[in-house]
Amino acid sequence: MICSINRGLGCKGPSLLSLLIAFILVTEYTWAIKLLNVVIPPHAIRGQNAKLRCNYDMEGDKLYSIKWYRNGHEFYRFIPTDNPKTTIFNGNGINVDEHKSTETEIILRNVDLSTTGQFRCEISGEAPLFQTAYSEAIMAVVDLPDEGPIISGGFPRYNIGDKVNVNCTSFRSKPAAKLKWYINGEQADKVFVKTYEVTEDNDGLETSTLGLRFKVREKHFKNGDLKLKCTATIATIYWKSNEESVQGVRTQSALASESRTLRNSGTATHFIDAAGSSGNGLVTFAWSGISIPFLTILASLSFVLILADDGSRLRA
Template identity: 25%
Template sequence: MFEFQHLWWLICSIIIIVHPWIVYPDDGGGLRLLEMSVPSLADPRDPLRLSCHFTMGGEELNSVKWYKDEEEFFRYMPLQNPAILTFPVAGVHLRPVIPSSHSHNIYYSNNYNSNNNYHRNGVIGDDKAQLYCSKSHCTIELVNLTRVHSSGAYKCEISSEGPTFRVVFSTTNVTVAAIPKERPRVTGLKAVYHPGDIINVSCMSSPSEPPSTISFLINGKPPPQSGAVSETIHSHPDQDGLVASSATMKIPAEKSLFLGPSSAMELRCVSQIPAVPQIPPHHTALTTIFKSPHSYLSNQTWMEWSKNSGSRNSHIFSLYLISYLMLQIF
C-alpha cells in the first residue's frame, strides 16, 4: 500500500511540473498561433516563403523556431544576443539576414547570390515590410531549392517565457516541383483533311521537374486503335535541370472521327506530372475539319461552269448548287 501511494504522489508531481508546458493553440488565453502561411507546392525557381503569425496574449516571447522534418534550422530569440541562430539542414538555404536598428526586429536582405555569399552591408529592398521577425510574426525565405532535399514537413514553433512556458506550433508538408510555365505546344495539325490523309502531329510540354508525360485525346476520348502514339520522350536537362517532354501521334483521317454538321474534330494534347498529383494537367486543344470528295470543286470551277451554261441552263445550275450545299451540310 505504501508503494502505491508513493507512486501516486510521484505521478501527481510530474503532472504539476509538466502541465504548464502542455498548451494548445486554441486554449483562449496567452500565447496563440493565429496563422501559418506555407505553400504546399514550391517551385525551385522561386524563393519559398515561410510565415507564422501569432499573438502573445500578454506573455513575453521566448523564441520562434523553424524546423524541416523535425530538424531545427532557424531560431529567433529577441532577448538574446545574437537574436538569430541558424543550423545546417540538408536542402535548407536561408535567405541572408542583416540586423535592423529596431531592437526586436530582424530584416532580410534582398542581396544574395547563387553561391550563398552574404551581403550584410547591402541595402534592404522593398520586401523589408514583409520579411522580418518580431513579437507578432516571423517570416523567412528559402532559396536554391531542390526537389529531393528541400521537400518535407516544415514546422513553426513559438514559445513564451516563464512562468507559463507555453509552446504552440503548426506543420505543413511542402513538395518542391518545377511547374510547366506554358501550355503544351502542338505542331503538324492541318486545317483540313481529306480521305486517305494521315493525321501526323507532335506535342511538346514546357520544361518541368519531375518530367511530364504526354497523351492525346480525340473528341475527348483516347485515339482509336488504328492510330499509333509514341512513348513520351524527354529532352536533356536545361541549365535549371528542367526537362521538356514530347510525343507524336499518327492516325488515318477517317470520316468517323469528324463530327457534327461541320465535320470537325478536336485534338487535345494533355501534359501532366504523375509524380506530383497536386499539379493540374495542362491542355492544348485544336480543331480541324474533314472534306469529302464532292467538296474538291473549287470556286473557280463553279464560276466557269456557270459562265458556259448560259441563261438557258441557269435553273440547272441553281439546282446543282443547292444539292452541293446540302451535301456539305449533311
Template identity: 35%
Template sequence: MKKMSLRWLLPLATTFLLLCHGSTGHKTVQIVELVVPESPQAGQDVTLTCRFRLLGHNHRLYTVNWWRGKDQFYTYKAASPHTGPRHAYIFAGIHVQTDQSTEESVVLRNVSEETSGVFKCEVMGEGPSFRTAVETKPMTVVVPPSSVEISSNLLRDPPLYFPGERIHLNCTASGAKPRAHITWDINGTPARKEDQSRVLDYEDHRGRVTSIVSLAFDAPRYFSNNLAQVACHARVASHTKTDSTDLYLHPASSAAYNHQYASAGCQAPTMWTMLGLASLLLAPHRT
C-alpha cells in the same frame, strides 16, 4: 516551541513545492496549424506559417526554430532586446527574407529545386519548463515545362484533312521537373487512350525532362461540323500549361463523314461536290 514550528514548516514547504511543480506541469505548447506549400513553382517566394498557442499561467514564448532536414535556417527568439529577435542562416536553396518574417511565419525568397525537403517548426516556451512542440511537413519545388507545343508533319496551312487521312500530332513539353503528365482533348472531350502514345523522354544534366506524347487517328473521327479543336495539357503537380490548334475536314467531304456515328446512305451533295460535277460537264470534250 522550535520543535512545533519545524513540525509545521516541513508540510508547508512540501505543499509549496507540489503547487509549483503542478503549475509548471500545466504549461504546454500547441502548434495549431503548420502551412508548408506542397509543390511551389521554382522562382516563387514562399511563406511558411507555424501558428501556435502557449497554455498555462504566465507562459511566455522563448524561441521558434525552423529547420529543413538537419539545417536550422531561422530562429525567432523573443527575449533578444539587443540583437533583435530574428536570425537567419543561408543554406543551399534557402534564402530568408528576414524583414518580412515574424514569430509565426518565414518568407523564403526565390525557391529552387534545392529548396525541397522536410520542413520542421519547433516552438519552445520559457524556462524553467521549456515546453516544446514540433511539427513537420514536406515541400517539393517543381519546374513546370518551359514550353508546350503541338506539332504536325502536315504541310498544309490551314491544317486541312481528307476523310480516311491519318492525322498524327505530337505534344512536346520541354524542361519539366518532375516529368510532365501530358493529356489530349478534342472539342472539350478527352481523346481515347488507344489513340495516344508516349514517344520520348529526355532528361538533361539538371534532371529536367522533355516529354513527347503523340495523338494519332483517322479523319473524320473526332470532327464535328468539319472542325476538331485539339488541346494538349502538360501538368506538373498543380501547374498546367496548354497549347491548342484547330484541324479542318475538307469541305468537299460528304456530310456523312462529319460524325463517326453518322448513318450510311444517300446523302445530299455539298456545294463543293455540285461545283465539281458542273465543271466536269461544262469542260470541252476532246474528239
C-alpha cells in the same frame, strides 16, 4: 520528498496523492502550447519568394524559442532573451530575408530547386518543462516551362481514312509536365495515346512528350472541323494548353458515290420542239449528267430555230 521530523520516522518517498497531482499538472501543462495557423506551401516557383507562417498561442506559458528546420537542419532561430534575438543559418538553397521575416513569418528569397525539402516549425516554452509543439510539411520548388505545350507533326487537312500522327511536347521544366490529349473536347482514348520516356537536360530540367495516333472517321467532322487539343499541367500551379483546328476533305470515292446518288435521284426528260410541228420531230434530251454550258447552247439553238420558222411564215 516528504519528511516527518516530529515522529522520528525519517524521510519518506512522495505519496500517491502528490504524484497524481503532479501528473495532472504536468499533463495540463504539456498541452499549453497551441499551433494556430501553420502555412508551409506545398509548391513554390523557382526564382520567386516563398512565405512560411507559424502562428501560435502559449496559453499562459512563456515563450523560449521559435525554430525552423529544413530536412532536420536548423536555419532560423528566434529566442527573445538572446541578443540578438534572431539567428539565421543561410546556405544550400536557404536564403532568409532577415528584414522582412518576423517571429511568426519567414520569407525565403529566390528559392531554387535545392530549396525543396521537409520544413518544420517548432515552438518551445520556458523552463522548467520546455514544452514543445511543432508542425511539418514538404515544400517542393517547381521550375515552370518557358512556353506552353507544342503540337507537331499535324497537317491542315485530312481525308476520311487518313491517319493522324501528332506529338505534344512540353519543354524544360522540373518536374516534367503531365500531358493529355483531347479530340473534339473529349479526352482521347488510351489506345490512341503513345507515351514517351521523359528526357532530362544537363541542368536537370525535364521534357515530356505524348503522341496521338488514330484514323480519321466521318464522326470526327460532325460538328465542323476536327479539333486536337493538348494540355500540360504541373501540380496545381501550372496549366497550359494548345489547340489546332483541322479541316476534313472527303475522298474521291465518297465524292463519286455522292455524284451517282445525285444523278439517280435527279434524272428528268425535257422535250424541245425543233421542227415547229406538234408531235413530230421531237428531240429528247436527258439533262442529268450534261454540263450546264452545253444545255445553254442547246436552248439557244432551239430559240433561234423557232424564230427562223416564224419569220418564214410571215413572209409567206
